[in-house]
Structures are given as structure tokens and as C-alpha cells.
Amino acid sequence: MRSLILKSPAKLNLYLNVIGKRRDGYHSLYSLFERIDLCDEITLTARTDSAIKISSTSSQIPSNSSNLAYTAAQLLKETLKICSGVSIRIKKRIPVAAGLGGGSSNAASVLLGLNRLWRLGLTKKDFLRFSQQIGSDVPFFVCGNRFSIATGRGEKLKNVTSMKSLWHIVVVPRRKVSTKVVYKALRWNKTKSGASSCAKMTTYTNLLTKSRDNANMLIHALDRHNLPMAQRYVFNALEKPAVRLCPSISMIKRTLSSLGVEVCALSGSGPAVFGIVNSRKEAMRICRAVKAKQKQWQVFGVRTY
Numbered sequence: 537m538r539s540l541i542l543k544s545p546a547k548l549n550l551y552l553n554v555i556g557k558r559r560d561g562y563h564s565l566y567s568l569f570e571r572i573d574l575c576d577e578i579t580l581t582a583r584t585d586s587a588i589k590i591s592s593t594s595s596q597i598p599s600n601s602s603n604l605a606y607t608a609a610q611l612l613k614e615t616l617k618i619c620s621g622v623s624i625r626i627k628k629r630i631p632v633a634a635g636l637g638g639g640s641s642n643a644a645s646v647l648l649g650l651n652r653l654w655r656l657g658l659t660k661k662d663f664l665r666f667s668q669q670i671g672s673d674v675p676f677f678v679c680g681n682r683f684s685i686a687t688g689r690g691e692k693l694k695n696v697t698s699m700k701s702l703w704h705i706v707v708v709p710r711r712k713v714s715t716k717v718v719y720k721a722l723r724w725n726k727t728k729s730g731a732s733s734c735a736k737m738t739t740y741t742n743l744l745t746k747s748r749d750n751a752n753m754l755i756h757a758l759d760r761h762n763l764p765m766a767q768r769y770v771f772n773a774l775e776k777p778a779v780r781l782c783p784s785i786s787m788i789k790r791t792l793s794s795l796g797v798e799v800c801a802l803s804g805s806g807p808a809v810f811g812i813v814n815s816r817k818e819a820m821r822i823c824r825a826v827k828a829k830q831k832q833w834q835v836f837g838v839r840t841y
């Protein structure tokens with residue numbers, strides 16, 4: 537095999553609560569991930585030398601070792617002592633630094649693709665180990681689930697098989713937002729003792745239980761197409777800090793709401809906002825209306841993938 541073409545899908549976080557801050561600087565999460573059909577395309581081509589080369593249709597992503605797709609190939613090469621090289625071509629459709637997991641998904645596709653191109657015979661456990669070394673969202677894209685509950689820093693995944701496909705509108709403003717900066721801007725509620733909520737084990741357990749209950753209620757509501765109920769449980773703890781950094785997020789939410797979208801929220805650390813609607817027809821109608829109102833936003837009609 538000389539060449540391989542792979543789809544590299546985006547994700548939405550239908551629910552995302554931040555439970556606490558960990559010693560390693562990351563945050564513990566409770567999140568409901570959904571894979572969507574907004575996809576980049578990755579072409580892997582075997583090289584005659586041992587180099588890793590990246591090229592892309594977008595000027596917004598690096599073509600050097602700071603690209604997560606490069607990190608993924610290099611990790612396999614170094615750990616498994618592989619001499620072969622690879623050219624990685626990325627056809628970009630997923631907006632960059634938007635909270636849609638594009639870079640993480642590209643890295644996951646490279647891991648999955650190189651396993652075939654280089655005939656590595658990697659196991660599920662190997663994929664998990666490699667993917668979590670690259671980034672917190674990479675394990676979700678490697679696991680192949682349409683919906684997952686993610687805990688830990690996002691790498692502990694539980695498949696949610698019960699959920700049916702959903703239709704969405706995804707709106708992305710021009711402004712980029714760094715995930716690191718959004719997490720840094722997160723303000724913790726103070727408990728009565730004055731300690732930040734994440735410092736107390738009882739608070740941690742309560743938050744985890746509350747998150748699990750609310751995410752379950754959201755799943756229940758979506759399975760019954762009960763959008764008013766879903767709106768009560770859709771949540772993203774990163775929304776407040778993200779709005780402080782990118783006020784257009786509130787404008788997008790107001791625009792979607794004025795067009796009759798009952799359920800909308802931020803995905804990941806933003807600034808992408810998604811709405812949940814009942815059908816393809818409704819998604820397309822709202823896409824057209826949003827595009828007509830704001831030319832500088834990117835607007836997509838997408839579904840579960």
C-alpha cells in the first residue's frame with residue numbers, strides 16, 4: 537500500500553462540566569462528546585526517505601512539528617523504531633482553534649492510518665496509550681464511538697450506544713480562542729470555607745454526581761426529541777470564560793435563538809456554537825438565515841457521524 541485517504545471528523549461537546557483542577561495542570565472533566573460529519577480529509581503517502589512532511593490547504597495550521605498530525609507520526613516512528621517516512625496532506629474544512637477538535641481528529645486519523653500503511657498491528661490499548669500522549673481529545677477520535685461520556689482529562693471514554701443521530705447548525709466567528717487561555721480564565725466558585733471548589737473532595741464528588749445526572753437527563757431528552765427539556769440540561773462550564781474572551785459567542789446564541797433554535801451551547805473551549813434541531817430541513821433553513829444575517833461567520837449544517 538502506497539497511499540491512503542481518511543476522513544477526519546469534528547466533534548461537539550453536548551455537555552461539558554469542569555470538575556476540578558489536577559496536579560498535572562489539566563482539569564478533570566465530565567463531558568458528552570458527539571462525532572459530527574464536518575470532516576477534514578487526510579491523505580497519507582509512503583515516502584522513499586524517512587521524513588515526515590505535512591502539507592495543507594489551510595494557511596492557518598502549521599506544517600512543521602507543532603502540528604498534532606506530525607506529533608502522531610513522530611510518536612509512532614520513535615516509539616516503534618520505524619524507518620519509513622510519510623507525507624501527510626490535510627484538506628481542511630473544520631475551522632481551526634474553534635472547539636471542534638480538528639487538530640486532535642487529524643492526529644487520530646494519522647494514528648489509525650499509519651497503523652494500516654506501516655502494518656503496525658496496534659491494539660486498542662496501544663491506540664489509547666499513544667492518543668492520550670498527543671492530546672486530551674485524541675482518544676475520542678481514535679475510539680470510533682459516535683457518542684461518548686468522557687471523564688479524567690477527557691481520555692476515559694464510555695460508549696453511549698443508545699443515542700440516535702442528531703441534526704445541528706454550527707456557527708463559528710472569525711476570532712480564534714486558545715483552549716489553554718480559556719481554561720486559565722475559568723473562575724472557581726468559592727465554598728463557604730473560602731477554598732476553591734475543586735480543592736474539596738466532597739465538592740468534587742458532588743459535582744461528579746450532578747454532572748452524571750444532568751448528562752443522563754440530556755441523553756434522555758435527546759432520545760425523546762424533547763428539545764425544551766434538552767435546553768435545561770445542555771451545559772458548558774467553559775462558556776463564561778470563553779464569552780469574556782470572545783463576546784461574539786453571545787451574539788451567535790442570540791441570533792440562533794431569534795431564529796427559533798431552542799437548544800444551543802458552546803462546543804469545547806469555543807468559540808464554535810452549535811444548535812440542535814429536529815431535521816435536516818430545519819438545519820439547512822437556519823443555516824441560510826444565519827449566513828444572510830452575518831457574512832463573516834462560518835455556518836455549517838451537520839449531523840452525527
Ligand code: C5P
Binds near residue numbers: 561562565688689690
Ligand atoms: O490536551 P490538550 O493539549 O488538547 O489541551 C490543551 C490545553 O487545554 C492544555 O494545555 C490545558 O491547558 C487545557 N486542558 C485542561 N484540562 C483538560 C484538557 C485541556 O486544562 N482536561
